[in-house]
Amino acid sequence: MDENIVTIKDLHIGYRTFGGHVKVLNGVNLYVKPGEKVSIVGETGCGKTTTVKAILRILARQAVVTGGEIIFKGEQVLKMNKSQLQHLRGTGVSMIFQDPTSSLNPVFTIGQQMSAVIRYSGHAGATKSKIQEELAIKALQETAMPDPERILQSYPFQLSGGMRQRVSIAMALSTPREMVIADEPTTNLDVTIQDQVLRILKQRVEEKNTSLILITHSLGVARETTDRIYVMYAGNMVETAPTTELFREQYHPYTRALVDCIPRLSGGGVAEGIGGRIPNYLDPPPGCRFAPRCPKAFDRCWQEKPEYVNVGSSHQVACFLYDQSTGDE
Amino acid sequence: MSENILEVNNLKKYFPITKGKEKGLSVKAVDDISFSIKRGETLALVGESGSGKSTTAYNVIGMYSATAGQIIFKDEPISNNIKERPLRLRKEIQMVFQDPGTTLNPRRIVKDILSLPLKIHKLVDKKDPVGQIVRLLEEVELPMEYLFKTPLALGGGERQMLAVARALSTNPDLIVLDEPTSALDVSIQAKIINMLLRLQKDYDLSYLFITLDLSLVRNFATRVAIMYLGKIAEIAPTEIFFSDPEHPYTKMLLSAIPVISEKEEEVKHAKVTPKGEIPSPVNVPKGCSFNTRCPLAFDRCFVEDPVMKEVASDHQVRCHLVEERRQS
Numbered sequence: 001m002d003e004n005i006v007t008i009k010d011l012h013i014g015y016r017t018f019g020g021h022v023k024v025l026n027g028v029n030l031y032v033k034p035g036e037k038v039s040i041v042g043e044t045g046c047g048k049t050t051t052v053k054a055i056l057r058i059l060a061r062q063a064v065v066t067g068g069e070i071i072f073k074g075e076q077v078l079k080m081n082k083s084q085l086q087h088l089r090g091t092g093v094s095m096i097f098q099d100p101t102s103s104l105n106p107v108f109t110i111g112q113q114m115s116a117v118i119r120y121s122g123h124a125g126a127t128k129s130k131i132q133e134e135l136a137i138k139a140l141q142e143t144a145m146p147d148p149e150r151i152l153q154s155y156p157f158q159l160s161g162g163m164r165q166r167v168s169i170a171m172a173l174s175t176p177r178e179m180v181i182a183d184e185p186t187t188n189l190d191v192t193i194q195d196q197v198l199r200i201l202k203q204r205v206e207e208k209n210t211s212l213i214l215i216t217h218s219l220g221v222a223r224e225t226t227d228r229i230y231v232m233y234a235g236n237m238v239e240t241a242p243t244t245e246l247f248r249e250q251y252h253p254y255t256r257a258l259v260d261c262i263p264r265l266s267g268g269g270v271a272e273g274i275g276g277r278i279p280n281y282l283d284p285p286p287g288c289r290f291a292p293r294c295p296k297a298f299d300r301c302w303q304e305k306p307e308y309v310n311v312g313s314s315h316q317v318a319c320f321l322y323d324q325s326t327g328d329e
Numbered sequence: 330m331s332e333n334i335l336e337v338n339n340l341k342k343y344f345p346i347t348k349g350k351e352k353g354l355s356v357k358a359v360d361d362i363s364f365s366i367k368r369g370e371t372l373a374l375v376g377e378s379g380s381g382k383s384t385t386a387y388n389v390i391g392m393y394s395a396t397a398g399q400i401i402f403k404d405e406p407i408s409n410n411i412k413e414r415p416l417r418l419r420k421e422i423q424m425v426f427q428d429p430g431t432t433l434n435p436r437r438i439v440k441d442i443l444s445l446p447l448k449i450h451k452l453v454d455k456k457d458p459v460g461q462i463v464r465l466l467e468e469v470e471l472p473m474e475y476l477f478k479t480p481l482a483l484g485g486g487e488r489q490m491l492a493v494a495r496a497l498s499t500n501p502d503l504i505v506l507d508e509p510t511s512a513l514d515v516s517i518q519a520k521i522i523n524m525l526l527r528l529q530k531d532y533d534l535s536y537l538f539i540t541l542d543l544s545l546v547r548n549f550a551t552r553v554a555i556m557y558l559g560k561i562a563e564i565a566p567t568e569i570f571f572s573d574p575e576h577p578y579t580k581m582l583l584s585a586i587p588v589i590s591e592k593e594e595e596v597k598h599a600k601v602t603p604k605g606e607i608p609s610p611v612n613v614p615k616g617c618s619f620n621t622r623c624p625l626a627f628d629r630c631f632v633e634d635p636v637m638k639e640v641a642s643d644h645q646v647r648c649h650l651v652e653e654r655r656q657s
Contacts (some may be wrong), residue, residue: 043514044485160606190377191541192603195585217514220587247589261519263544265571265586265593270526270548273519277484 004031004071005179005211006055006093011068013050014281015060022281024050026235026289027068029308032179032211037202039214039222041258042232045278048215051232052181055213056093057085073178090120094172096201098184100164104156111136111152114171121175139174140167142207143200162193166200173204179211186221198225219262223247228314231255234279234289236305241315251317254290288320296321333401334503334535335366335389340398342384346611356610358384360559361398363637366503369529371536373546373567375582376556377607382539385556386505389537390424403502420450423496427508429488433480439466439491440476446498469494469524486517490524497528505537510545522549543586544593547571552643555579558610558618561637565644571596575646577623617649625650 013025024047032038040048053059055070057077070077072092080088094117097103105113114136118126125131133152140148143166156164165185172180182201186194202225205212216222222229222243229246231239231254239252250256260271276293285291291301300320308316309323340362343355359381366372374382387393389400391411400407402422407414426432433442443462447453454461463473469490480488489509496504506525510518522545528534538550546553547567554564555578563576574580581601588594605622608614614621616631623630627649635649 043516162606190607191543191585192377192581193606194587195603198587218587220589223589224587258516259589261515262589263519263522263542263548264590265544265547265583265588265596266590267547267571270519270522270545272523274516275520277486 003033005034005036005073007031007071008051008055009069009071011051011054011070012066013047013054013059014064014066016062016064017282020282021064023066023284024235024281025054026284027305028232028235028237030230030237032213034178035209035211036228037205037212037214037226038228038230039216039226040230040232040237041216041219041222043217043258043278046232047235048232049183052095052183052213052215055181056089056095058095086120087122091122091175092177093179093181094177096165096168096172096180096182096185098187100161100168101156103168104164106156108155109152110154110156110159110167114139114152114167114174117171118174123175126175135174136170139170142173142204143167143170145170161189162197165189165193165197169197169201169204173208173210176208177210179213180205181213181215183215184217185214187217194221201225219259231258234284235281236289236318238290238319239315239317241312245312245315251311251315251322252290252319253294253296253321255317288318332367333365334368334403335537336399336401337365337385337389338363338399338401340385340388340400341396342381342388342393343396351611354611357559357613358610359388359395360613362556362559362561364554364561364564366535366537367551368502368535369533370551371529371538371549373538373540373550373553374556375540375543375546375553377541379558379607379610380556381559381610382556383507384559386424386507386537386539389503390422390505391419416450420499421501422503422505423499423501424505424507425489425492425496425509428512429480429485429492430512433488433492433495435479435481438477438479442480442491443495443498446495450499452499465494465498468497468528484517485513486520489513489517489521493521493524493528497532500532501534503535503537505539507539508541509538511541518545525549543582544588555582558607558613560618561645561647562619563644563646563648569641569644573644575640575644575651576648577601577625577650578619581622581624 008028008030011025011028014021014023028051042048065078115132118132118135136152137148140151145151145166186197189197214226226243228242230237233254239255250259257274261273263270274293279285279289287303288301288306291297306318306320308318311317311322340359342359343357345355346352376382388395391414394411395409407418440462443465466473466475471487471490510521540546550567552566553570555562557578562578574583581603584597584600585603601624608621616633617635620626620630629649635647637645637647638652639645640651
């Protein structure tokens with residue numbers, strides 16, 4: 001029996017475009033254990049959102065899954081029918097989107113929208129409006145919202161950015177869930193508000209023992225919120241390790257460069273940055289997708305795709321530099 | 330000649346509200362601020378959204394006419410009415426905007442984008458007009474092939490480099506950088522910041538750097554000014570700002586930054602847990618505008634608005650607490 005909440009194996013996803021078939025995800029592997037907080041860190045366009053949208057099967061119509069599998073609590077997500085999917089979205093996984101101005105409907109009150117989420121959650125008695133309201137108020141109170149009754153009567157535009165994002169968190173956790181996915185929940189917020197929202201998210205997830213996948217481009221946010229980090233580059237998970245270990249030692253040249261690029265609060269200047277840009281997904285490099293920007297790339301990197309190598313307990317890296325059969329390092 | 334390239338004294342910018350319930354009131358976007366920038370230095374203007382940092386920048390480059398106050402550029406007072414600002418002054422203060430996707434004309438090729446300011450300011454090298462633009466591209470590390478591309482064909486970082494080249498084209502003395510890297514990834518941000526540092530050294534440029542990112546400020550700016558609701562809360566040289574912050578808001582901002590190492594955690598010495606959000610600039614709280622969020626607010630803060638006080642050379646703070654501590 002699979003002990004993981006969700007397991008993704010060798011997932012390949014592309015998009016049909018006018019220019020041809022863009023190959024975005026190139027064999028993604030990922031697992032999340034019950035109660036574990038995991039983050040996916042990577043730069044714009046590396047496929048973070050595509051990966052998590054695939055778990056909920058809410059990909060755009062142009063998306064094509066060309067291989068791999070997603071297993072949620074022993075069930076194949078990619079083979080689910082409509083009612084199974086509704087069950088998955090209603091009781092299994094919920095999602096917090098990046099921009100609450102577009103994920104909350106502007107013409108319904110917060111109360112109406114929260115009731116709708118609770119109604120389809122499969123929660124006992126959730127079809128009764130009284131219970132819906134009770135659950136909604138409780139969820140809002142738990143996210144430290146002042147005056148929840150008034151919030152339920154409000155429209156999204158009447159709330160500030162930080163409050164809207166806390167409403168999204170309340171909505172996602174209003175009924176019990178196995179897992180919450182938060183897709184850059186604080187990118188549009190100021191640092192002081194970001195700090196509040198992340199603290200509430202972390203606290204709520206820990207209290208309910210829910211698993212969390214947090215997508216972010218900030219390693220700092222990942223470090224302060226999650227237990228384990230996946231570093232993603234151009235459709236591949238290039239490295240994964242428990243948070244403290246990853247910041248102690250980075251193996252993949254990309255992770256190393258990424259960590260160096262971050263300006264430090266303690267000073268010391270700015271690193272050089274990474275030359276070049278993310279590959280064109282219409283015609284990506286056949287071997288390792290980081291090879292064109294990698295200072296340490298050698299022949300094999302251009303021909304074969306590297307697989308995960310264990311470099312420590314639950315520290316894995318997809319790089320030929322650490323492959324025993326090459327004999328390097 | 331004074332060492333200050335730019336001096337801003339008691340600048341105010343109010344936007345009157347002409348419709349709706351709050352008609353007759355005004356948004357006090359910038360409310361009585363003073364600062365100066367020395368030749369060759371970088372002043373970082375830091376604050377949350379709605380604190381008035383961009384409004385300040387737009388007043389400096391002349392996109393807005395200030396409501397009151399004085400801007401002195403190279404010892405010469407600039408009129409508050411932007412229509413009276415001569416072309417030669419516009420040439421010397423340039424700007425790089427936040428989002429190069431919307432501030433570069435998508436239908437013009439790189440060559441046209443860069444030659445427009447040269448034509449306006451009559452700086453075109455008649456003997457070698459193309460060579461002049463190629464040299465500008467080289468300055469920002471872009472290849473010559475880009476001359477005939479449109480901004481759409483460039484990546485986000487390359488577009489921002491092009492925006493920097495456009496700002497450089499008129500050979501300015503002061504460049505206003507309005508969150509130049511906040512839309513970019515860290516790997517590209519590092520490249521742009523290094524480029525800006527090099528250009529500053531080569532051309533003795535002064536920067537007014539507007540940002541939200543204090544970690545970047547630590548590594549880029551000479552002095553830091555923190556803005557809150559249209560007012561400056563604290564202004565200090567970078568070193569002192571991070572080792573000895575005085576204002577409770579500064580401490581709150583510092584402790585909210587997510588960092589990646591233990592060494593950085595130490596910089597956040599005073600943990601002040603952020604609470605609340607920035608109030609509306611229409612109904613600014615009475616007394617100190619920060620009193621709604623300040624963990625240390627006391628009676629006086631709700632009655633009287635504090636004034637800027639110098640606590641050390643070059644280090645000014647606007648807080649009753651600091652003032653009282655010094656008196657006792």
